[in-house]
Amino acid sequence: MDTLENRTFDEISPGDSATLSRTLTTRDIDLFAVMSGDVNPSHMDAEFAAEDSFHRIVGHGMWGGALFSTLLGTELPGAGTIYLGQSLRFHGPMGLGDTVTVRVTVREKHADGHRVIFDCLCAGADGTPLITGEAEVTAPTEKIRRAKVDLPEVHLRRRGGAYEALIRATDDLEPIRTAVVHPCDAVSLAGALQAAEMGLITPVLVGPETRIRAVAEAEGLSLAGVDLVDSAHSHASAEEAVALVRAGKAEALMKGALHTDEVMSAVVDRAKGLRTERRMSHVFAMDVPSYPKPLFITDAAINIFPDLAVKADIVQNAIELVRCMGVEVPKVAILSAVETIMPNIPSTVEASALCKMADRGQITGGVLDGPLAFDNAISLAAAQTKGIVSPVAGQADILVAPDLEAGNMIAKQLMYLAGAASAGLVLGARVPIMLTSRADGEISRVASAAMAQLFVRRRAAGGVA
Known part of the structure; x- marks a missing residue:
């Protein structure tokens, strides 16, 4: 429903009830932990939970308790309700993936203060009581009908x-x-x-x-x-x-x-x-909250205005790294401001040339497409809106910037506006170089070290072409 409509004290009778059902997800557990600060490993650590009392991840007991508040505040009585008290008894755990049904039932009405007392029950899918108790509220005396407020998006x-x-x-x-x-x-x-x-x-x-x-x-x-x-x-x-x-x-x-x-x-x-005979280049490995996989950006630190030959090495370096990270055939988006070839924008011409070089075997190990604008490279919806049919658009593993300025701006914007974490390597030298910024924390250095280890060991074992 798009609206909330309450029930006033006079409209409520003993025996009236309201119910809702929810399935406990990892997101529910994480959100409750962030909100409450309760990071008990029984809720957060699968290894610990396997050896704990219930031998699995269980939800916070008060997550179920909060569902009583949902019913009382939005349905019965609804808007205008004031909580006076609640008592709960917990009988069993709510496991990850369990579906629970919560019910509040009017037990008593008291005219003094317009008080209403509810019986509360949270039951498992088989009807087994998990939480029981009672709640006392002051019910509203005026009818309220309001549009539901849109909840803010939360990215965990x-x-x-x-x-x-x-x-x-x-x-x-x-x-x-x-x-x-x-x-x-x-x-x-x-x-x-x-x-x-x-x-x-x-x-x-x-x-x-x-x-x-x-x-x-x-x-x-x-x-x-x-x-x-x-x-x-x-x-x-x-x-x-x-x-x-x-x-x-x-x-x-x-x-x-x-x-x-x-x-x-x-x-x-x-x-x-x-x-070496290969031009050196830098590859950022970004952990972007809104992107479903690591996003590799190159070159944002070494080559200022790379020409076509240098870009070919930049692309090859990135492909070899990402293959060592376990991506069998990396999807490479060659970025520009537009997705069509325009002679007055040199990066679009170079993008098309790089793709043809890949077709001719001059760049190997990945699938290339370009020119692609940034939105088309990382958003399937944006690519579909523009009618772009591509194995790369909307699902790129690697973004190849037209020059260092653009690459650096993309990476820094993701870090400071999108909350991305970054790691990175310089490739094309005899050995990989972990070129983290002095402002980077330990996680960036550790991730860069893991990338370097994978690159060195898997390359030595024949893990890349």
Whole structure:
């Protein structure tokens, strides 16, 4: 119904009742936990719940109790009702997926204060009482008929939730020996040590040893068993870390508390760096609350105005990474401002050329489409509205930006306006480089480490073309 209509005190008689049925979902449990702060593991932790009294996830008892309030406040008596008291007794659990029926029945009316006392029952699908009790309210004396208020949309997410599958996929892999460049602040050091504790990396801390140990002591972090390579300053840290890779003593790099330019200057050095025949590029892995899977964005950090040849390498780097993340054939959207080829917008022409390069085997491992505007790339509804028939539109795994400015803006807007979490790697060098921002937290560093581990180990095992 689109309207709420109450029943006044004079319209109510003993025996009158109202009912509703609900099926308990994970969303109900999460919403109630967020609202109440009750994160009892019996409700939230499947592993704990399996060993607990009921051997399964159960709902909060007061979730059922709240349904009595729903009936009293919206149906009987409805709008204008004032709660005076409630007593409940809990007889059995409401399990995840269980359907319950809630009933309130008028037991007594009292003219003084227009009080009404209700019997309350919440029963399982088989009629077994789960909650019983009574409620006392002041019933309204004036008729009220109002349009229902639209409820706000609520988007639930666990920060970094899209990374959980990536991290689980590393369970059977050996950690990768990683040179951590200048981890001289709490976030970068803690992130590296957490990644090590999770079995993602074996860290080699490269930086001023006295500073690293001081940070560890101040933060209560243990460096027991961790290799340290002393260096004088951040530039030297980057050079030492790159030298470890060249010597075969590290399989990846992780950026710490220094500027990206300092790391990349050592990496791209023609004589002592880590160049390959492939152009280096950066790939963001975004955990976007409103998108059903990880969203990879490239290139938002390395190549400012890439030409067609560079874009081909950018696309190939991203495809190989995403395949190592477990996506057999990544869907690649080549972005522009429009979805049609327009000679006066060069990115549309380059997008079409990249797609033809894929058709001719010059780019392999993924399915490409472009040009696509951002909305068409990530929204099936938007693509269908414009009549776009495509295996990529509305379901892209990878977004290829026309240039660094556009890619960086897309990624940052998702982070700061859509609440996205980010991780990222630089690819195309001899080893993957975890190029997290100094503002990124531990989850970004851990997720980046998991990506690097998957990339190194699966590529070595022939997991990518």
